[in-house]
Amino acid sequence: MLAAARRIAPKAAALSNEIEAGRRLPTELTRELAEAGLYRMVMPAALGGFELHPLTVIDVLETLARADAATGWCVMTGALTAMTAAWLPDEAAKHIFGRPEVMTSGVTAPMGRAEFVGGSYYLTGWWPSASGGAHCQWLAAGAVVTENGRPKMMRKGVAEMRLFFVPREEVILHETWRASGLCGTGVGNMEITNVRVPAERSLSLTTRPRVRGPLYDFPCLGLPSVGGPAVALGVARRALDELLVAAHQERRLLLGQRALARWSALQEAVVACESVLRGARAYLLEAAHAAHEAATRREVSLHHRAALRLSCTHATQSAVRIVRELVDATGEVGGAREDLLQRCLRDVQAVSEHAAFVRPTVEPPEDVLPGVPAAERTPFAMS
Known part of the structure; x- marks a missing residue:
């Protein structure tokens, strides 16, 4: 791969x-x-x-x-x-994923409603920001399960939530993505109206997966979470690459005649950014590896989950700071849209604005800091 x-x-x-x-x-x-x-x-x-x-x-x-x-x-x-x-039953999994060329995407957040009638679900809703949906054969949509028009309760105060797979032709995709970053991701809002979904094409990520193994005993929302930071770190590395190429090509600063490679402020910025990038990446890899190792023993703890969450948010936010520092160091803030550093900044900022990587995601859960009452804690520092 x-x-x-x-x-x-x-x-x-x-x-x-x-x-x-x-x-x-x-x-x-x-x-x-x-x-x-x-x-x-x-x-x-x-x-x-x-x-x-x-x-x-x-x-x-x-x-x-x-x-x-x-x-x-x-x-x-x-x-x-x-x-x-x-998590899907065998036959449904083979039906959806059996062909090598199949692509899927969707929105797992339970923003729809799925009325349970006669062993099937009737799905309706509007889901924002499904990436790459135009190229997919199936789209996944999260929804709250209802019965007779009322939420179906798993226990007191907790409604049942499931993820449903719907054929692409039964979904209306609205091209509404007008953000300045990640422009080419083909993001669109999904609209589904009263589409029948057989029960076997739905799943709950709160239940044990049908297939066991360390990859699926890994925190189920932890594995998807490492993807965004990986993209952000790749963009930050691209920004460093581009700046070093420009420096070696003797590109001149707008504010003077010295080449980029000879400007001490830029040299300091590159060294600092390289250190931050390697450190953020190392922490992400360490936390992901520790969680995977624990999953092989089925011993994933709250501490593994907290470290994974913190490392993901830290890596993403660090990547933003790196690219912004490099843009500032070149004196090209406000440069042409075609400038690659500017594109890197727009893209990495778009990654960081995903709900999974904003600063509140590093608030520590209960019992992660032994002996410190929850009311007296402060949020984890980003660096």
């Missing part, structure tokens, strides 16, 4: 301007990504997946995002959505 990512990365980089202008990945690129198996990285082996270690997944996504952020992001959402095959 890593070799495939390295082979495809130069093509994605060459198409980067086209991807941003077209606001989606070209069909030939998505086809090559699918044929290489990149959307099957964490699918169960029984379905033709590879069940890759999380550290390899991070490597693959970094490699693609370093070439083109939108490509890395779309592979991330497609591959990690496919992980849910481990």
Whole structure:
């Protein structure tokens, strides 16, 4: 998989301007990504997946995002959505994921309503920001289960929530993505109206997966969470690459005649950013590896979950600071839209604005800091 990512990365980089202008990945690129198996990285082996270690997944996504952020992001959402095959019944999983070229995406947040009638669900709702939906054969949508028009309660105060797989042709996609970053991800809002979904094409991530193994005993929301930071770190590495290329090409500063490579402030910025990037990446890899090792023993603790959450948010926010520092250091803030550093800044900022990586996600859960009452705690520092 890593070799495939390295082979495809130069093509994605060459198409980067086209991807941003077209606001989606070209069909030939998505086809090559699918044929290489990149959307099957964490699918169960029984379905033709590879069940890759999380550290390899991070490597693959970094490699693609370093070439083109939108490509890395779309592979991330497609591959990690496919992980849910481990929760589906055998026949449904084979029906949805059986063909090698299948791509899936969607929105797991329970923003719809699924009325349970006669063993099936009738799904209705509106879900924002589904990445790459135009290239998918199936879309996943989270919803609250209702019965006779009222939420079906799992226990007092907790309604049942499930994820539903719907054929692409039964979903209306609205192209509403007008953000300045990750322009080429083909994000659209999903609209579904009273679509019948057989019960076997739904799942609950709060239950044990049908397929067991360390990848699926990993915190179920932890594995998808490592994807965004991997993309952000890849973009930050691209920014450093571009700046060093410019410096070696004797590119001149707008504010003087000295070349970039000879400006001490820029040298200091590069050294500092390199250190922050390597440190943030190392922490992410450490936390992901520790959680995976614990999952092999089925001993994932609250401390593993907290460390994973903190490392993901820290890596993403660190990547933003790195790119912003590099843009500031070159004196090119407000430069042309076509400037690659400016694009890196827009892209990494868009990653950081995802709900999974904003600063409140590092508030420590109960009992992570022994002996410190919850009311007296302060949020974890970002660095």
